[in-house]
Amino acid sequence: MLENIFNAFFIGGIICVIGQLIMDLTPFVITPAHILVGYVTTGAVISALGYYEPLVKLGGAGATIPLSGFGHSLAQGAIEGVKTKGLLGAIGGGLEATSVGIVAAIVLGFSMATIFNPKG
Amino acid sequence: MQNKKIGKQTINFLNPISVVSFASIVGPKEGQGPLGTGFDYILENNLDGEKSWEKTEQKMLEHSLEIALAKKNLLLQDLDYFLAGDLLNQIMSSNFTARSLGVPYIGIYGACSTLVEGLVLGSILIDGGFANRVGVACSSHHDAAERQLRFPTELGVQRTMTAQWTVTGSGAYILEANSEKNDLIITQGILGKVIDMGQANATDMGSAMAPAAADTIIRYFQDTGKNPKDFDLIITGDLGNIGRVLCEELVLQKGFDISFNYSDCGVLIYDPGQDVHAGGSGCGCSASVLAGYLLPQMLKGNLKNIFLVATGALLSPTSTQQGETIPCIAHGVVIQGKS
Amino acid sequence: MADFNEIKNRLEKRWQNLNVLKDISDTEIQSLNQGLQEDYQYLIFLEAKTPDKNRRKMIKKVRASLIEQQNILKKYNQIRYGRIVQKSAPPIPVLKNSLAAFFVGGVICSIGQIIINIFTLNGISNKEASVAAATVMVFIGALLTGLGIYDEIGRFGGAGSMVPITGFANSIVSPAIEFKREGYVYGVGAKVFTIAGPVILYGSLISVIIGLIFYIIK
Numbered sequence A: 001m002l003e004n005i006f007n008a009f010f011i012g013g014i015i016c017v018i019g020q021l022i023m024d025l026t027p028f029v030i031t032p033a034h035i036l037v038g039y040v041t042t043g044a045v046i047s048a049l050g051y052y053e054p055l056v057k058l059g060g061a062g063a064t065i066p067l068s069g070f071g072h073s074l075a076q077g078a079i080e081g082v083k084t085k086g087l088l089g090a091i092g093g094g095l096e097a098t099s100v101g102i103v104a105a106i107v108l109g110f111s112m113a114t115i116f117n118p119k120g
Numbered sequence B: 001m002q003n004k005k006i007g008k009q010t011i012n013f014l015n016p017i018s019v020v021s022f023a024s025i026v027g028p029k030e031g032q033g034p035l036g037t038g039f040d041y042i043l044e045n046n047l048d049g050e051k052s053w054e055k056t057e058q059k060m061l062e063h064s065l066e067i068a069l070a071k072k073n074l075l076l077q078d079l080d081y082f083l084a085g086d087l088l089n090q091i092m093s094s095n096f097t098a099r100s101l102g103v104p105y106i107g108i109y110g111a112c113s114t115l116v117e118g119l120v121l122g123s124i125l126i127d128g129g130f131a132n133r134v135g136v137a138c139s140s141h142h143d144a145a146e147r148q149l150r151f152p153t154e155l156g157v158q159r160t161m162t163a164q165w166t167v168t169g170s171g172a173y174i175l176e177a178n179s180e181k182n183d184l185i186i187t188q189g190i191l192g193k194v195i196d197m198g199q200a201n202a203t204d205m206g207s208a209m210a211p212a213a214a215d216t217i218i219r220y221f222q223d224t225g226k227n228p229k230d231f232d233l234i235i236t237g238d239l240g241n242i243g244r245v246l247c248e249e250l251v252l253q254k255g256f257d258i259s260f261n262y263s264d265c266g267v268l269i270y271d272p273g274q275d276v277h278a279g280g281s282g283c284g285c286s287a288s289v290l291a292g293y294l295l296p297q298m299l300k301g302n303l304k305n306i307f308l309v310a311t312g313a314l315l316s317p318t319s320t321q322q323g324e325t326i327p328c329i330a331h332g333v334v335i336q337g338k339s
Numbered sequence C: 001m002a003d004f005n006e007i008k009n010r011l012e013k014r015w016q017n018l019n020v021l022k023d024i025s026d027t028e029i030q031s032l033n034q035g036l037q038e039d040y041q042y043l044i045f046l047e048a049k050t051p052d053k054n055r056r057k058m059i060k061k062v063r064a065s066l067i068e069q070q071n072i073l074k075k076y077n078q079i080r081y082g083r084i085v086q087k088s089a090p091p092i093p094v095l096k097n098s099l100a101a102f103f104v105g106g107v108i109c110s111i112g113q114i115i116i117n118i119f120t121l122n123g124i125s126n127k128e129a130s131v132a133a134a135t136v137m138v139f140i141g142a143l144l145t146g147l148g149i150y151d152e153i154g155r156f157g158g159a160g161s162m163v164p165i166t167g168f169a170n171s172i173v174s175p176a177i178e179f180k181r182e183g184y185v186y187g188v189g190a191k192v193f194t195i196a197g198p199v200i201l202y203g204s205l206i207s208v209i210i211g212l213i214f215y216i217i218k
Helices: A003-026 A032-048 A052-059 A068-086 A089-113 B053-071 B089-101 B114-127 B142-149 B205-224 B242-251 B283-300 B317-321 C004-019 C026-048 C053-088 C094-121 C127-146 C150-157 C165-182 C186-193 C196-217
Strands: B011-025 B082-084 B103-107 B132-139 B169-177 B185-190 B232-238 B263-264 B305-313 B328-336
Touching: A003 A032, A003 C094, A032 A052, A032 C165, A052 A068, A068 A089, A068 C165, A068 C196, A089 C127, A089 C196, B011 B114, B011 B205, B011 B283, B011 C186, B053 B082, B053 B089, B053 B132, B053 B169, B053 C004, B053 C053, B082 B089, B082 B114, B082 B142, B082 C165, B089 B103, B089 B132, B103 B317, B114 B132, B114 B185, B114 B242, B114 B283, B114 B305, B114 B328, B114 C127, B132 B142, B132 B283, B142 B317, B142 C053, B185 B205, B185 C127, B205 B242, B205 B328, B205 C053, B232 B242, B242 B263, B242 C053, B283 B305, B283 B328, B328 C150, C004 C026, C004 C053, C026 C053, C094 C127, C094 C150, C127 C150, C127 C165, C165 C196
Parallel strands: B082 B103, B082 B132, B232 B263, B232 B305
Antiparallel strands: B011 B169, B011 B185, B132 B169, B185 B328, B305 B328
């Protein structure tokens, strides 16, 4: 139990450091949106090539909590979808697999906006 | 008629203009800074009882003018013109302030150079005989500027080492045709050219603006034949730590050494421990430092004459996203104390 | 006022100077710039009063070369200044930033793992626990954003707080809260996706592309 927490810390930390190094060492001005988009698409591609699943086995939450894990779910959802529903699955499978997270974020976004004011 | 222009860009006021009154209001962070004791009013928090940061900024601008007037027992109707500008879209704070003042109004925009643009234009109006008394004010608000120009304030972004912190603050000044008692007078002004040295990084304004400041400073010395030793202090508006060094180097390249009496409002306003990275910026930066620190120092006799060069980066979120480089401008004003 | 052919001649001659910019003085560069400006002004004036389409095209072509020359001069000055800027740029604290990102990212992922462990101990399957944990993390990220804490974490942790799914929640909640003052439709409603929108767009796009590829090769 403790071991998988340590693994999650290590793998998750490494994945985040990669993002930090991209931000600090490349001459481009990189905004949060660039980082988020980059992680999701790269994660999806790595997952489709079959290299992300081993990372999840090793790091658990360390691989699924970073947004590359979101890309992984999108890719695996689409691949699963093709197996079970064919063409329709290819189109809808990705979002189906990630719908809980997305909708949760949207609903929470709205509720937080009704409750809180920006602090600055 | 005598010519009031010297050289290519410098304006020489034949009837020096008095700065009869001034006031500044700043936010809590600026209040905790090294200049905190000099400001007239320090807000308790970034909203100060208003519904939005934009409203807070507008009130700040309005109140600093009211305080400046009240210091000399003046009323709004004593003003011939009100010149103001700020950083929000369509200079919202200034327009909405003018709405409640009932004074003929000239809205100006020069990004963070607005204060000096206003002071020079106001002096021109008075020296030309078009007005007897003019109010000049400008303001900026950190959170209002942040959400308009960059990201939502609650977004977890890391600020780069070159990023500057927009000052929450405002300053107001009352200019008058030279009266008997002239403690502070504006003797010269210089309006700058727009300079673009190809810097496109919107998180590094200091580097973008330094060439504009250097151009104006060099032009002033060339126009007037003066040299840096003629001033107790040469101070730029909001170049911050990085732009300050660059400006000094660029001016030196043209043969003027300003290293011994040169400073920057954006460097002075915060303590390095306040996590502001490269220093302060925004209209409110030079506006509050001039009224809260420089002019009081001059009244005390610690400074005899200063050359304030306020710098502005004339970019918009749209131009940044379209990959345009940043055009910059710098205006200067010479203020003399009791002689 | 110069005449069109003269401008063309000057244009040709100017190329020689532009090729050896390094060797000429600042005042000469300034006079080059001045000459360019004068010629350009006359050309645009000529173009405006020329009704003939073909002749206009010819003038336009010369004007394009003038713009090219202007850009060369501009670039030359800008590159020279760019070098000075680079020299005085403050060093980026790469090591400190990386350690902070590693630590913050690691801690967030460990919390996720602890939540997964609690779910699996209570008999939920591993896959469902992972989805549920992600949702809980989204909630935590949203709450911390609302309380005004997440931006402080982000200022310290950089990518470490941006990359985990809590950062995704932060990117949705922060504009939603921020633009509340502009109303619930054009404020919250329209701005909620300013940062997360691209993620959902490109996420959907890539998932459909992957789906189609697997559909074809199956």
